[in-house]
Amino acid sequence: MDKRLQKIAAIEIVVLLAIWQALASLEWIPAYLSSPYVVGSEMWALIVSGELFTNAASSLYRSLVSFLLVMVLGIVLGIAAGFFKPVGIFFQPIVDVLNPVPKIALLPILMVWFGISDTTRILLIFLTAFFPCFIATKDGVHGVKQVFVWAAENMGASKFQILWKVILPASLPKIFDGLRVSLGLTFVMMFSSEMIGSSNGLGLGFMILLADMAGRTDLMFVSVFFIALLGFLFDRILLAVRARLLWWSENRG
Amino acid sequence: MENKTPAIEIEKLGKVYTRGKEEVTAIQEISLKIPEGKFVSIVGPSGCGKSTFLHIVGGFIPKSSGKVRIRGKEVDKPGPDRGMMFQESALFPWKNVFDNVAWGLEIQGMEKSKRDEVVEHYLKLVNLWDFRKNLPSELSGGMKQRISLARVLAFNPDVLLMDEPFGALDAQTREKMQVELQRIWQESNKSVMFVTHDIDEAVFLSDIVVVFSGRPAVVKEIIEIDFQRPRTLDVHKTQEFMDIRNHIWDLLHQEQGTSDEEGM
Amino acid sequence: MENKTPAIEIEKLGKVYTRGKEEVTAIQEISLKIPEGKFVSIVGPSGCGKSTFLHIVGGFIPKSSGKVRIRGKEVDKPGPDRGMMFQESALFPWKNVFDNVAWGLEIQGMEKSKRDEVVEHYLKLVNLWDFRKNLPSELSGGMKQRISLARVLAFNPDVLLMDEPFGALDAQTREKMQVELQRIWQESNKSVMFVTHDIDEAVFLSDIVVVFSGRPAVVKEIIEIDFQRPRTLDVHKTQEFMDIRNHIWDLLHQEQGTSDEEGM
Amino acid sequence: MKKGWKFLIEYQSLIWIVVAWELVVFLQIMPERLFPSLSKVLVVAFELITTGMLLENLPITLFRVFAGFALAAVVGVPLGLLMSRSKLLNDLVQPIFSLGFPIPRVALYPILVFILGLGSASKITMIFLECLFPIVLNTYYGSTRVGKLYLWAAQNMGANRSQVFWRVLLPATMPSIFTGLKIALPMAFIIAILTEMIGATAGMGYLLTYMSASLMQEKVLACVVLITLVGYLLNLLIQKIQRKYVFWQ
């Protein structure tokens, strides 16, 4: 990771927090906006009690499983749809139709099938985060230069080898564009999926809900922050992986 | 020889590119029979349809009419029996030079130690062993072309299809590559189909030179060249060489000016 | 002539490419002074640093050391005073042939009717007027090169930097283009810096031929050529032409084998 | 005849979905109240249209979607392009996105309501924020991949910075920009619905909660079908535009 970037990120965060704290201390912003100090101390309390981590663990489990699914299915289907015309034609209408569906509305149906379970939540996250990855992958495949495929075919590569060894690496830069959006959405949806009701009562999204229902914006901010933090962490991990895999590319990042 | 199955047989081949409602006829009608083990050059004006022709023989793009057979088998898709060297660089930008050359061998399932040996051999042949760890984007135009050459030679197909393989090379390197190509071809029993702009090169290397007309391409003349093999660069100075060269030159000169002006 | 400001002045130019910890010296040290209105060719082995050199003069990539001045002004960024024709196609894939050629003129603020006239003139010059509505992706390699030529000529810069502009052209088209380029250059007062692999072409066109050594490039020899202008193709047959040609040939032959083997 | 056949093939996946749907209903795999037959849903959807409910709410939602989305595009595309040209800007903006995008903004929407009110302003802002990331990212990465030869050629012909920016970088990045727009548009739509579900007096999201409050799944599904239909059409529109402007790929 870029040292300079880290530094700038750190400075930005500190400045933002400082402004917020100043506004809060001067009481220029309403009390419900809380203040970094209050949020910080609440966060510390939750860290000490370990509560934050148990909640984060449940949430992370859901979002990472979903993201893994997004990654595997998004890339595999995206490549298949981009490369094989019939597959692309088959999937195009489904994607076009399902993409704008407000997924929350599908909840009752998912619930019948999978219960109020992690499966339902994971599916919900998956259904939202899938599309950016799929669309970017498909567009990436369309952008692959024809001669690369020809050269591979020419050397007797099988369809699978072409997909795996030519199409995949050639569209990888664009795939990562999509993955980055998907990853962010995963964390956003982690919250929404826990809003529907949580049976074991664990999860950062559930914490937000609970705090919100009790009018505790400070606690809400703690959870929101922690989600942001986790999101940031994983975003950086993704960028690092990207830089490694795209070492050959001019914009490895 | 004539009654054996020809290595390459092209029958009334035609190609029309369409884009929306417009049509461009790239190849009018070409018929050709190339016996096994021959070195065939194709020359013709810029934009007449040489690359298109090679792409069809390679099985990369569909033809509009006619038939293409390699050793009696109809061509309908690319295959490792025909090694193609494209006019533009087709090196994978995500693999370094070594891995680019090794790629095809790996696909063919050649074992690693053998593969490394072969790759080293051909990279040294094109004078680029020292650049094996570089990425294609870090090479000059001529270097990329030499890597592509190494790649297709290492791959060792029965039929070599080469689209202006030496176009970006300086005269010296080009000569060296010509000599090497001739040697490799002679040692094996390959058939070569070689597109070039350099009439000297065509005459020097080929058993047969096929002259294409301007677009839409038809075969203007087929010239057999039977200097003894192996040929050395001295061949260039013989009268016979000069005559053939000038003849082709004249043929092409007739084409000049008609090639692109016909409109589309 | 010597006491005027030279059109192009290069002083101890050096260029090192770095990638991670590795370094490739592409240009060792080059010093050159080119007077106004001269046609200069650069020849040298594949991968020696010719394109790199032109890119630096064009202001596209930073130099590692030394100075480059065009008409006394230090070069630090690209500018419309130097028209560059790249080795690889730099045509905009989203514009058709006509608009590609017109682009630079539009940028310069030339009014539409005038622009259309100029574009038509140059597209007809390169024999591709009929393809004006096509996209670059629908053209053959040689056609793309001719469009690039039309683009840079239409643009009419004081200094022309050309990197193997005729490499993908067949012999006839190439000759025609050579003659046209000579005419255009003579009618204007342009300075031309012309990279080529074709020694005949270099000798035929140039006032000065600069021979580069193998990588890392240094100037091996500067050869002045003073056949009278305008030259016709017959020049090729003169003894003097042959002598110069063979001299350059020999110079380059010495380079052979040293160019890439040094490693990096 | 041939055209009809082609149409069937092209949309076969949807036909399969419809068939599967009806099959689930027919075999009573799901409680019918939660999973009414498509025909029933369509009848209800038609009712929604004829009773004017759709016409009352759809334009409001569409206005918000378009406003937020257009704003995100107008800001996001130049920002993405600029980030690829300026390392400083990139370094400044990247961390904000890394940190800001995973935040569940919908959870903070009520706070936004205080600042901007319940009307369209807060919703458009949310949509804008939500769409910005995919648009900026795809534009940014896309423009870093633009071949340097194109930029060089343009500079060489005397194009100034803004000309290089608008007339080379922008068109050359177009394919990636459209990828971003295609990803963002449905998101805009969903966010419009979501924010309208949280607090609104009109719009498709409001209609959806209203129907959901009246406890009739078929009405809810009818809303979803209508929303989907509109989203689908919007998507077609953007694809059409894409085909028009990125014909060269």
Place this chain on the structure above:
Amino acid sequence: ACGSGQTNQPAQPAGEQKPAEQTASAGNQPVEIRLGGGFASEEPFWLMQVDPSLTPNQGKSYTLNITQFRANADRLNAYQANQIDIASIGQGATMLAASQGIQLKVIGSVVKDSPGKGFNTKFMALKDSGIKSMADLKGKVIGIPDFKAPTDLWARAAVRSAGLDPDTDVKYAVIPIPSMGEAVKSKKIDVGVFPQPFFETANASGEFVEVFNSKTGVNVEEDFLVMMANPDFVTKNEQAIKDFLSDYTNTVKYYEENGEAARQKLIDAKKVQADPALYVKMTDNNRSVDGTVNIEAWGKIQEMLVAEKWLDKPVDPNTIIDMSYLPK
């Protein structure tokens, strides 16, 4: 008392084929009761989770699995999807569901909004807003958390009782309850609705004044939240339900008698996140200690719902209310 003598076939709503995972074997295994609740006013349920000493039968004849949902509709969907056996849900929603043919049984009351007894949900405005009486409401905006919910009914009924037309004289805006205070303060709305514990917070700030309350227009004892159960499940697990309700009433009794201590327990167990200082001391709504609902009042509420056209066809409350499982 163990859950013996029960037939243990899967509980199915509306002839559903979905197997319910919680089926207990015929033996001594406790029956799992899946209860769907919300985030407010369900203190007794939470206490049952927190303090086992109040629930002697829990873990023996039944186990309790509580899932929290946000909206009534979510709970009802989960109920229809056979994901919960008992829903703690609004009275109106129950009638609405029943009138649409959803099979259900109301087996007990959770919390009430009774005239003159316990807390009544308040509608408040800013002190300096100039809204002193109901008459000042004309042209003003009232914030409610949801349409067609009790709060909506209360507001409309109150407006009507002041001689105004609830459809034309005032406007409504949907605002989440937690944001209500700020919405009023920032003048996004003029009057907001404040249930507990938000009323305590708002009241403590001293900036608000009550304009009317839930009983201003609806002057009957409402069963604000009730337990709506799956009829099949109830008949098949009769003993478990009885044991559960007996534990429940036990807990309510404790809660009513030791309100502050009970709420402190919830705070300590982190069941409730509200500001402890205000929460522990707050006045809570009325609850029925024996769990009974007020059938007579149901009829009155239903009349109002029909009058508002929220309910198409009335249902006979007697057919859906079944208090036979409550301890005698």
